[in-house]
Amino acid sequence: MAAQRVVRFGIIGAGLMGREFAVAAARWATLTGLECRPEIVAVCDLNSELLSWYGRNFDSVKQQTTDYRALLENREVEAVYCAVPHNLHRDIYSDIIRAGKHLMAEKPFGIDREANGDILSVLEKNPGVFVRCSSEFPFFPGGLRMQKLIRENPWGRILEVNCGFLHSSDMDYNKPINWKRMARYNGAYGCMGDLGMHALHIPIRSGWLPRRLYASLTNVVERRPDGRGGFTACDTWDNATLLCETRHPREGYDFPLTVKTQRIAPGQTDTWYIEILGTKYSARYSTKYPKTFEYMSYENGGAQEWRREDMGFASLYQTITGGIFEFGFTDAIMQMWAAFMDELCHPEKEMPYGCIRPEETKLQHDILSAALKSAAKGLVVTP
Numbered sequence: 001m002a003a004q005r006v007v008r009f010g011i012i013g014a015g016l017m018g019r020e021f022a023v024a025a026a027r028w029a030t031l032t033g034l035e036c037r038p039e040i041v042a043v044c045d046l047n048s049e050l051l052s053w054y055g056r057n058f059d060s061v062k063q064q065t066t067d068y069r070a071l072l073e074n075r076e077v078e079a080v081y082c083a084v085p086h087n088l089h090r091d092i093y094s095d096i097i098r099a100g101k102h103l104m105a106e107k108p109f110g111i112d113r114e115a116n117g118d119i120l121s122v123l124e125k126n127p128g129v130f131v132r133c134s135s136e137f138p139f140f141p142g143g144l145r146m147q148k149l150i151r152e153n154p155w156g157r158i159l160e161v162n163c164g165f166l167h168s169s170d171m172d173y174n175k176p177i178n179w180k181r182m183a184r185y186n187g188a189y190g191c192m193g194d195l196g197m198h199a200l201h202i203p204i205r206s207g208w209l210p211r212r213l214y215a216s217l218t219n220v221v222e223r224r225p226d227g228r229g230g231f232t233a234c235d236t237w238d239n240a241t242l243l244c245e246t247r248h249p250r251e252g253y254d255f256p257l258t259v260k261t262q263r264i265a266p267g268q269t270d271t272w273y274i275e276i277l278g279t280k281y282s283a284r285y286s287t288k289y290p291k292t293f294e295y296m297s298y299e300n301g302g303a304q305e306w307r308r309e310d311m312g313f314a315s316l317y318q319t320i321t322g323g324i325f326e327f328g329f330t331d332a333i334m335q336m337w338a339a340f341m342d343e344l345c346h347p348e349k350e351m352p353y354g355c356i357r358p359e360e361t362k363l364q365h366d367i368l369s370a371a372l373k374s375a376a377k378g379l380v381v382t383p
């Protein structure tokens, strides 16, 4: 194989997700057959303890800074991964794009629809910059299988689609607050802004866009410990259930789509799921049982038998890991980054299973804004 092209990255926002990317880059040798690889040369965060973690673990990091503009001035930096709180997306993403750096951004890609529109208009003026938005769950073997099935369309008539992303750590009323539970940093979407892009990735990519939508939003825990012995307002939506009516883009009939994004879902640690029920073929997958893919093929008068298949390590990009092994969260991150790098280095390549595209983040904002409107008025709305 020819020498790999090295893409030099800066990370802005070096917290939970910044570190996941750094470690994925360090584990790049697990991927076989890719012609490019990331190298992290610069890191920016306001927290100096985090910066020193990168300094200790990555010899390639030559710049540590608390000023993201200094990172953007670094001519070594070709691309940026930006994982900062939602209230900073508009300014920092726009500045990254204006600086001509390629960008892997985080969801929801703007704290609200207006911020999203502003970022997209900066991108429109800088068409040479490659931008994608992170969403790793469709890279699980079951997410990939589901996307392949959707392209093959074996369902007969789709009866309904149910998808979502469920968390449960907020069941603990004693859990101290963080920025994700404060509307001024996290945004009016609350749990939908954090979890919605994950749940909507496959429906949006499939062209299953809600024509009508009703949203039920709840704020279950209204105060949380502030971590300093007191309490503070927890003013974000904890749980959201969207009931949508969706038109099949090729076949023209309507079917129901439910989208759940919940932080208080009993017993669900980090459960991403999708279920498609059809008259001829049905399938479901949940990261709760990450190896297991369930499906049912049906012919009139035949037995109605759900089957369960252990998928093993069935990834989009080939790795050194044996097919008999298990796949996990860090593997999904790795595969998502492989897709980003592949598309960045081969812009002409068709990428049906690639990362979220900028125009898809707009569709997500259309849906989530409609959900807010629906909940505020108690009405069915059209996104």
Ligand SMILES: NC(=O)c1ccc[n+]([C@@H]2O[C@H](COP(=O)([O-])OP(=O)(O)OC[C@H]3O[C@@H](n4cnc5c(N)ncnc54)[C@H](O)[C@@H]3O)[C@@H](O)[C@H]2O)c1
Binding pocket: 012, 013, 014, 015, 016, 017, 018, 044, 045, 046, 047, 050, 066, 068, 082, 083, 084, 085, 086, 088, 106, 107, 108, 134, 135, 136, 193, 194
């Ligand atoms: N893809 C996923 O699975 C996933 C999971 C969690 C979060 N996220 C997204 O990632 C983003 C960050 O979330 P996180 O969980 O990593 O949060 P985090 O709080 O762990 O990290 C955010 C970091 O940004 C830093 N920061 C704040 N202001 C800054 C500034 N002006 N300049 C530089 N750094 C600054 C903070 O110090 C913090 O370290 C959000 O958009 C979130 O929605 C994605």
